[in-house]
Amino acid sequence: MKSGFIAIVGRPNAGKSTLLNSIMNQKLAIISSKPQTTRNNIQGILSDEDSQMIFIDTPGIHKPHHELGRTLNKSAYASLQDVDVIYYMVDASVPFGHGEEFVLNQIKGKSENIFLILNKAELLSRDKVMQLILQWQKRYDFKEIFPLSALERRNVDELIKTTKKYLSEGPMYFDSDTICDHDQNFLISELIREKIIYRTQEEIPHSVAVVIENREETENKIYIQAMVIVERASQKGILIGKQGKMISSIRLDAQKELRFILGKRVELELYVRIEENWRNKESKIHQFGIGELDE
Numbered sequence: 001m002k003s004g005f006i007a008i009v010g011r012p013n014a015g016k017s018t019l020l021n022s023i024m025n026q027k028l029a030i031i032s033s034k035p036q037t038t039r040n041n042i043q044g045i046l047s048d049e050d051s052q053m054i055f056i057d058t059p060g061i062h063k064p065h066h067e068l069g070r071t072l073n074k075s076a077y078a079s080l081q082d083v084d085v086i087y088y089m090v091d092a093s094v095p096f097g098h099g100e101e102f103v104l105n106q107i108k109g110k111s112e113n114i115f116l117i118l119n120k121a122e123l124l125s126r127d128k129v130m131q132l133i134l135q136w137q138k139r140y141d142f143k144e145i146f147p148l149s150a151l152e153r154r155n156v157d158e159l160i161k162t163t164k165k166y167l168s169e170g171p172m173y174f175d176s177d178t179i180c181d182h183d184q185n186f187l188i189s190e191l192i193r194e195k196i197i198y199r200t201q202e203e204i205p206h207s208v209a210v211v212i213e214n215r216e217e218t219e220n221k222i223y224i225q226a227m228v229i230v231e232r233a234s235q236k237g238i239l240i241g242k243q244g245k246m247i248s249s250i251r252l253d254a255q256k257e258l259r260f261i262l263g264k265r266v267e268l269e270l271y272v273r274i275e276e277n278w279r280n281k282e283s284k285i286h287q288f289g290i291g292e293l294d295e
Helices: 016-024 067-078 098-107 126-139 156-165 186-200 233-240 243-264 282-287
Strands: 003-012 042-047 049-059 083-091 114-119 144-147 211-217 221-230 264-276
Touching: 003 016, 003 098, 016 042, 016 049, 016 083, 016 114, 016 156, 049 156, 083 098, 114 126, 114 156, 126 144, 144 156, 186 211, 186 221, 186 233, 186 243, 221 233, 221 243, 233 243, 233 264, 243 264
Parallel strands: 003 049, 003 083, 083 114, 114 144, 221 264
Antiparallel strands: 042 049, 211 221
């Protein structure tokens, strides 16, 4: 049997979480158009009759402005250690710049097997894609270069097939029916955070954290209490909304998707708490479940 670990790295908004979800053919990581949506390394475990591939979705590598940002970068860099393949993912529709050069320099030499993943290739003409490939070949000697569309799942199956060739004989690291290394509470809190990001847009996305306070399950229903953490009173006001309309919309959005994922009726309660400047407090970052895999 072949087995191995594949790290998916790149700048914020390159499409790393979308690729993980496409590889797994189900939603494991939340996605949005906002940078730094992913805050933890999330492992998607793909098993078949002759292989087990562990894909590690990582936070986007960026110039940090808070302790939270430094924690996210640390998580991304930690994922590069002892992996069999690195997927270096870039947004093919965005010109090469200093940010991309920084990430490339961080991953050079971290693995013998670095694949360049040119995501959002569907937005470009075939000629433009070929030009991009030639330009990138001059920057680094990648083992493979894959233009693809993570969103539309174009060329993803070929990527998986090719990746398997670079893996060695090894053990099953997880049971064959395990698909993610995080527990269900983590996935629930992340889904709630996704709905908050979608509803609030630019107003509070980076300042919010979600913690599951209580969960009770019966045969037909799951009751969940979640605490939403923000940094300022003004953010709490935005999140709750006039007459509670914003928090109600977020709750209903999350309930609907959780019912589909969990296969049961979901009763969700959301509370909002202010924790001033929590993104600059390492203890709070870890208390809220961010970066705990790097301990």
